[in-house]
Amino acid sequence: xxxxxxxxxxxxxxxxxxxxxxxxxxxxxxxxxxxxxxxxxxxxxxxxxxxxxxxxxxxxxxxxxxxxxxxxxxxxxxxxxxxxxxxxx
Numbered sequence: 001x002x003x004x005x006x007x008x009x010x011x012x013x014x015x016x017x018x019x020x021x022x023x024x025x026x027x028x029x030x031x032x033x034x035x036x037x038x039x040x041x042x043x044x045x046x047x048x049x050x051x052x053x054x055x056x057x058x059x060x061x062x063x064x065x066x067x068x069x070x071x072x073x074x075x076x077x078x079x080x081x082x083x084x085x086x087x088x089x
Contacts, residue, residue: 006043013040 016031032040 006046009039009043 013036
């Protein structure tokens with residue numbers, strides 16, 4: 001399901017819930033058709049999968065950033081290795 005459809009569905013469901021909250025005739029999720037329930041279930045599964053994927057990608061980025069920092073620190077230490085320390089007289 002595309003982002004546009006998922007966002008549209010979420011907005012539509014929110015508006016329907018607000019509308020049904022105003023009506024005392026509707027109880028619970030009885031106003032959702034089977035197709036709508038299927039769409040909501042699919043959207044929730046995709047959202048959970050995207051959340052998990054985001055966590056994995058964030059971990060990879062953190063590891064890559066840390067490795068880049070370590071490489072930079074090693075390069076700087078090699079650059080200054082062997083130089084005479086400055087003395088204050």
